[in-house]
Amino acid sequence: MSRRQVHLAAHFPGVNNTTVWADPRSGSQIDFASFTHLARTAERGKFDFFFLAEGLRLRELKGRIHDLDVVGRPESLTVLSALAAVTHRLGLAGTVNTTFNEPYELARRLSTLDHLSGGRAAWNVVTTSDAFTGENFRRGGFLDRADRYERAAEFVRLSRELWDSWQPDAVLGDQAAGHFLNEDAIGTVGHRGAHFTVEGRFTLPRSPQGHPIIIQAGDSAEGREFAAATADVIFTGHGSLEDGKRFYADVKSRLARYGREPHQLKIMPGVTFALGDTEEEAAENAADIRRRQVGPQTAIAFLEQVWGRDLSACDPDGPLPEIEPDLTAGVSQGRVAIKDRAAVAAKWRALAAEKGLTIRELVIEVTGRQTFVGTPRTVARLIDEHVQAGAADGFILVPHLTPGGLDEFVDRVVPLLQERGVFRTDYTGTTLREHLELA
Amino acid sequence: MSSPLHLAVALDGAGWHPAAWREPSAAPRALFSARYWAGLVTEAERGLLDFVTIEDALGLQSTLPDAPDERTDQVRGRFDAVLLAARLAPLTHRIGLVPTATTTHTEPFHVAIGIAALDHISGGRAGWRPQVSARGFEARHFGRRDVPPLDQVLNRPGGADLSADPHVRDLFAEAGDAVRVARLLWDSWEDDAEIRDVPTGRFVDRDKLHHIDFTGRFFSVKGPSITPRSPQGQPVVAALAHARLPYEFAAAHADVVFVTPHSADQARAIVAEVRELSADVRIFADLVVFLGDDAAGRKARLDELDGAELASDAAVFTGHVRELAGLLLEWQRAGIQGFRLRPGAVPYDLWQITSGLTAELRGRQAFRSRYEAGTLRGLLGLPRPASRYAEAR
Numbered sequence: 001m002s003r004r005q006v007h008l009a010a011h012f013p014g015v016n017n018t019t020v021w022a023d024p025r026s027g028s029q030i031d032f033a034s035f036t037h038l039a040r041t042a043e044r045g046k047f048d049f050f051f052l053a054e055g056l057r058l059r060e061l062k063g064r065i066h067d068l069d070v071v072g073r074p075e076s077l078t079v080l081s082a083l084a085a086v087t088h089r090l091g092l093a094g095t096v097n098t099t100f101n102e103p104y105e106l107a108r109r110l111s112t113l114d115h116l117s118g119g120r121a122a123w124n125v126v127t128t129s130d131a132f133t134g135e136n137f138r139r140g141g142f143l144d145r146a147d148r149y150e151r152a153a154e155f156v157r158l159s160r161e162l163w164d165s166w167q168p169d170a171v172l173g174d175q176a177a178g179h180f181l182n183e184d185a186i187g188t189v190g191h192r193g194a195h196f197t198v199e200g201r202f203t204l205p206r207s208p209q210g211h212p213i214i215i216q217a218g219d220s221a222e223g224r225e226f227a228a229a230t231a232d233v234i235f236t237g238h239g240s241l242e243d244g245k246r247f248y249a250d251v252k253s254r255l256a257r258y259g260r261e262p263h264q265l266k267i268m269p270g271v272t273f274a275l276g277d278t279e280e281e282a283a284e285n286a287a288d289i290r291r292r293q294v295g296p297q298t299a300i301a302f303l304e305q306v307w308g309r310d311l312s313a314c315d316p317d318g319p320l321p322e323i324e325p326d327l328t329a330g331v332s333q334g335r336v337a338i339k340d341r342a343a344v345a346a347k348w349r350a351l352a353a354e355k356g357l358t359i360r361e362l363v364i365e366v367t368g369r370q371t372f373v374g375t376p377r378t379v380a381r382l383i384d385e386h387v388q389a390g391a392a393d394g395f396i397l398v399p400h401l402t403p404g405g406l407d408e409f410v411d412r413v414v415p416l417l418q419e420r421g422v423f424r425t426d427y428t429g430t431t432l433r434e435h436l437e438l439a
Numbered sequence: 440m441s442s443p444l445h446l447a448v449a450l451d452g453a454g455w456h457p458a459a460w461r462e463p464s465a466a467p468r469a470l471f472s473a474r475y476w477a478g479l480v481t482e483a484e485r486g487l488l489d490f491v492t493i494e495d496a497l498g499l500q501s502t503l504p505d506a507p508d509e510r511t512d513q514v515r516g517r518f519d520a521v522l523l524a525a526r527l528a529p530l531t532h533r534i535g536l537v538p539t540a541t542t543t544h545t546e547p548f549h550v551a552i553g554i555a556a557l558d559h560i561s562g563g564r565a566g567w568r569p570q571v572s573a574r575g576f577e578a579r580h581f582g583r584r585d586v587p588p589l590d591q592v593l594n595r596p597g598g599a600d601l602s603a604d605p606h607v608r609d610l611f612a613e614a615g616d617a618v619r620v621a622r623l624l625w626d627s628w629e630d631d632a633e634i635r636d637v638p639t640g641r642f643v644d645r646d647k648l649h650h651i652d653f654t655g656r657f658f659s660v661k662g663p664s665i666t667p668r669s670p671q672g673q674p675v676v677a678a679l680a681h682a683r684l685p686y687e688f689a690a691a692h693a694d695v696v697f698v699t700p701h702s703a704d705q706a707r708a709i710v711a712e713v714r715e716l717s718a719d720v721r722i723f724a725d726l727v728v729f730l731g732d733d734a735a736g737r738k739a740r741l742d743e744l745d746g747a748e749l750a751s752d753a754a755v756f757t758g759h760v761r762e763l764a765g766l767l768l769e770w771q772r773a774g775i776q777g778f779r780l781r782p783g784a785v786p787y788d789l790w791q792i793t794s795g796l797t798a799e800l801r802g803r804q805a806f807r808s809r810y811e812a813g814t815l816r817g818l819l820g821l822p823r824p825a826s827r828y829a830e831a832r
Contacts, residue, residue, distance in 0.1 A: 036529075082528050
């Protein structure tokens with residue numbers, strides 16, 4: 001029996017503390033050459049797609065712009081469209097928010113990307129909660145949580161109506177008969193919903209994939225249901241084996257409700273990795289990366305997010321502060337809010353006391369870790385095992401360096417996955433839908 | 440010897456004649472492919488043109504003033520122009536790329552960072568042609584605002600000057616705010632904001648990032664941009680203008696204005712009117728051109744195929760590139776600094792421009808023989824401005 005095939009994607013690392021910008025090998029986060037390098041490396045590795053996040057407001061801490069992590073990025077779809085010129089098969093996925101966009105305009109941009117890339121476009125559908133981000137947009141901060149998902153669902157439905165509104169054979173270009181378009185080939189969209197009222201005609205023929213691939217990120221019950229109903233790929237954080245299996249089973253079980261088969265939704269956790277020639281060396285590399293991801297100032301900033309106070313007087317290599325968290329004041333904006341800061345603070349205190357950790361050691365301990373650590377052979381085996389065990393259909397790799405952070409993975413791990421017979425040795429299709437076996 | 444002219448070409452569909460797609464050299468089935476556009480823009484670059492513009496709108500092309508028509512014998516459909524320009528940027532090296540993006544239904548923040556991204560991707564060759572959408576059928580694609588019916592023909596010869604219409608005035612006021620916000624966002628990162636200071640752990644110097652705190656009648660934007668300051672600092676803004684209100688808009692907000700005189704005398708009068716408003720804006724004249732030995736015959740055949748004589752807001756030129764060169768130099772003496780030529784049919788009329796016209800002008804020492812600058816601002820002789828926030832220090 002043939003083994004389940006692994007799907008791989010590359011995340012362009014950016015605005016968060018996982019990117020080690022202080023590394024001498026760390027290049028520009030904004031030059032197009034950096035995007036080209038990472039995308040071409042992913043394509044050399046026969047990856048399914050390249051993934052680009054978006055930002056709509058710079059993050060702030062204590063009322064000032066957060067300055068410790070990489071800041072700044074270009075507009076996602078514009079970069080992806082340019083990457084379509086320097087790659088040939090690689091899928092091009094961009095995060096674009098439904099809260100501060102309008103369906104007619106965004107559906108048109110995504111269709112344009114699908115045309116200009118020959119069928120390689122994907123849209124990671126996200127929503128934004130905060131009025132903080134809304135301050136950059138006409139609409140301002142205007143939707144509560146439930147409405148945001150409802151708007152997102154209606155947004156995607158309406159986009160599909162627009163993408164479907166031209167018949168596949170609409171453009172005839174019959175010079176002799178004078179028919180540029182097929183008669184009756186362009187339908188009219190008349191949509192009236194809770195969030196959108198759109199009537200008229202779309203401005204583009206049906207794109208190579210029909211619909212760009214829909215990716216959904218997020219883990220809430222609403223998010224899982226939304227993904228089961230509409231997404232082709234789900235981008236999750238469930239990278240460990242047991243956690244991954246639970247999530248995988250739950251999400252795939254929801255598909256039948258929408259008349260869909262399990263293979264029609266690919267589950268791809270975002271993961272990090274650290275390699276070495278030996279297991280020991282890999283573990284050392286992993287520890288070294290973690291230490292550089294959490295510099296002294298970053299450690300204090302993490303603590304401030306939980307404590308709600310200015311802790312700049314604390315020594316990052318000293319113990320946790322005696323002072324109690326101020327639960328009335330949030331100090332961080334534009335990043336995922338920490339729920340129940342009192343409980344988090346208590347847990348951190350207990351952990352630091354139990355293990356005798358300094359502030360920086362504690363933050364390193366509690367803020368995630370590399371998913372896959374080991375020799376290339378170990379990492380290839382782990383990835384394969386996760387996929388065969390039903391913990392994932394593949395992974396979105398988040399390197400810690402720009403732009404060369406994927407080079408070693410592609411050079412050393414991909415050939416071993418190919419040797420195991422679980423990863424393509426060349427593209428068999430031209431569209432992302434084909435790479436994902438959704439065609 | 441003449442002073443050098445600036446030459447741009449406006450790309451749209453198969454050319455500016457509605458029947459252009461029926462020319463033997465046209466490739467109507469390829470209009471929705473990247474390869475088609477790559478061929479056109481690399482040809483324009485081969486001809487050393489300053490820039491190409493790419494048309495766009497948030498609705499289908501139509502022969503009716505404010506509704507889609509039912510015609511299937513003309514090109515219908517267009518790509519998002521900013522994304523198309525980005526797709527072309529890595530395939531070119533020196534030519535400027537100026538997509539149209541609407542200011543009416545879009546978010547100024549999105550447009551500003553899209554154009555800034557294009558400037559980064561192209562190494563400083565980005566422009567933006569902001570355009571208002573006064574049309575009700577486009578508003579219904581968004582369903583957010585009621586638009587009074589426009590019963591007057593826009594962008595047509597003899598079309599009324601709509602400057603007095605309060606709805607149109609609002610659209611231009613909104614467009615002005617959109618460009619103002621884009622420019623503030625483009626300045627909101629000073630050039631040297633990224634410091635990567637390892638000892639203090641700071642990636643940026645946040646004193647060099649600025650909230651723009653824009654509050655206007657139509658929207659407010661906090662800022663700063665998410666995109667660092669781009670190679671040109673300020674990408675080039677170019678506006679098409681036919682009447683007093685858009686002249687005022689262009690003079691206040693644009694680096695380049697495209698105007699539509701129909702004679703040298705009209706050109707002189709328009710230049711005088713625009714110059715009263717701005718001493719600095721570069722004035723380009725738009726011309727629809729059918730070129731070559733059989734130019735008039737080609738246009739006549741296309742008119743016949745379309746069932747009507749070509750109607751355009753810009754003057755229509757038919758003739759040999761020698762005559763066109765003479766006309767351009769005559770209008771240059773009237774104060775026009777450059778031309779945005781709209782090829783009647785591509786690729787044929789584009790080839791005539793890139794090979795014939797440029798050679799003809801070069802023979803009269805009126806056009807470049809190599810690109811003399813690496814950015815669009817450089818080609819247009821516009822300095823790279825410092826961020827207003829840096830100046831304010």
